[in-house]
Amino acid sequence: MTPPTPTPTPTRSRTRTAWAAAVLLAVTALPASTAAAAADTSHVEGRLPSGAAYMMDVPAGWNGTVLLFSHGYTSGPANPAQDAPDAATKTLLLEKGYALVGSSYATTGWAVTDAVPDQLAALAAFTDRFGAAGRTIAWGRSYGGLVTTAIAERHPDRIDGSVALCGLVQGGVANWNNTLDPAFAVKTLLAPGSDVPLVDLADQTAATEAANTLTAAVDSAQTTAAGRARIALAAALHNIPVWNQPTQPRPAATDWDAQQANQYDAVKGLLKIAAFNRRQEAEVRAGGNMSWNTGVDYAKLLGRSSVRKEVTELYRKAGLSLTADLTTLNRAPRIAADPAAVAWMSGTSSFTGELAKPQLSVHTIGDALVPVQTESALRRAVTAAGSSALLRQAYVDNAGHCTFSPAEQLAALHTLEDRLTTGHWRGTDPAALNSRATAADPTTPTRYVPYRPTPYLRPYDLAHPADRR
Template identity: 45%
Template structure:
């Protein structure tokens, strides 16, 4: 821990002891003279940004941004997922800080340190002495926030992963492997497509193009469309519309799965190269996977069964074929590296509130089930609350929904209990609507079973 954050941990401990002797008298937070914009860099190349409102409320929000491919240009820090959310959080009085991480790509292994060191630098630069520090993040940054919640309880008071990859790097790669395996075996028989083990980025892009071509060819026939739907189901894709508007026509639902599948392949296949590069090799496998049992837990099972019946195909035979041809073995050292550097244990050191949209093609809502299971196994249930939003798209939250989540988390940190707001989607909607008019769609529903847990 850096010097400043060690000082803060000691200050918090002293303040806690003092509070027991002074009947709960709370001192006002010490703030910089004025608000403003701040920036800096760490010795490892990480850059950081901060925004401080003139009417600071005493809380600092540490924001962890999502995945930026290694092959994308630029490596920028950000303090919020979008300008609207940044403006609303500043209006509510929060000070904001976030870093670029030291590099693009699968930055999870070093991101926690980069974030905490950037927070330390920001506090030194601004002179702020916060009452509370909360962490939140988006997508890969949600996973980073999940790791902060298990590693930084002496510095951070609460955490809010949004659309987080809460299954961790190994299970993320495994469920995507299942979908790619279905395309390879059922839609490109005899072609032996490369679905893992990319030594160069060019190989990953070539594989992405081949997988997309197989899906496009399959979409031309009823049999192919049924198999496209099966592959999409293993990728945890859904119908691409709000739950309230779910299509009843299987052809419409299948077309949506097809459209989402093409885009998903184009993003996650090159992304696999970044993960494998970080892990030192292939950390994914399907040897021993029973695809009949796996698919039985799919949220899209009924649709796929209907499409197979219409096409006159034997779904059980195709699933048996997937099981019989499942021969991808992982490099044990790469699994160990990826699991240690980007896995979650559920051992929460602070209150955690998660947000997830119901229809997210890159961070499927089912990962929330896996995360809840980890937390339950670690006997930390009382520290976790999970909320879903009936919205379509990766991390497609309104500013009001983000601000409501942070407000509910801060209330939990300050009071020691979740209160009424932390128990109900309706109350979260009311809270969000009171903060901003950007819209709110919290719903009371549970995620389905995550298929990638090996």
């Protein structure tokens, strides 16, 4: 395939002068008073010069570690600051003496160009008010995992290590390419006469109309064996797992119908959330369409999918030719990217794989929105960049996006802390992680398991020149 050539990799760190100015600006945004969130916790809220809100929580017995939390994708209009992944985990962290800080980002949506400087400005404001931390750990969930990894790569001087939870660690270009493929399959196979645009969406109204049209096609297809097989094929091109919500029954290994039924809702969710409305917002930022399927062989993609066996069995059961449908996909008119939009997405939201500080990346195995295979993409980039000794990855046996227990999140944090203290990774195996989780919070589940994700289907990073040829 011949994707456009992006602009050069972004600068890895700001100058001392620029950061001194950022600290000065952050100081001017500090509130006049501190409200007490609890008897032994100082709670601070304020606003940065960018307009982003921030919050800080510092226990009276601060242990010297500050956790910089990057929240996930927010579509607005509400745009609150967050300094922890959830209320239960926040309570445990404060009880254990951690200081917490996080900003809202100045804008909502695919806001990485705001999120990274806003997070670092919030950290500077924290330092000015409470003093220098003995240790600073960046962490984040979902889109916040992308923000955290961007901070880890570009500003390693500002942190000691990082934890990415259910993160978009495959980077922006890879994310949007992988989101295009299932939508392309749905349109081509289930709505072949439709003129639904998959890219270059005019506005949010057009995005919603396109999502509704293809969702209706999926609903109709679900009523026939052939339609269900084709939905499974679309799901396979995104590596949508066969168990992807905690409320779903976990299907048996050969219960193809139950597996597809679980994927059906996830395919509709992908169309309603990411494939159109979020894409349209990202296209506005990028200045055009940042993804493509020119040169993609969908037969080869299916061959590498984690759920290819399910697809072949459902096609066989329906009496439908999988070869014919793959040929139809490969012969359908392709979508080319806007080179400038790819350059923007690559420059702001893709990764070099160059880590200077330790990172632990954790994923649930049943994530449909950000499939666990993103971890394979991260490993690919980090290995190519020669930073693999600094990365460890761990997996939680649960369905859903970011469905971690407080115990599991604290175990990840403590494992990174152990690496920072000793200079060596240890206790990253599931048994050790579960032991740490139980010790941190015996009241919530501990489900770390041995796991090795299949390859990410459309990788793109700045460590592989061939991705950008």
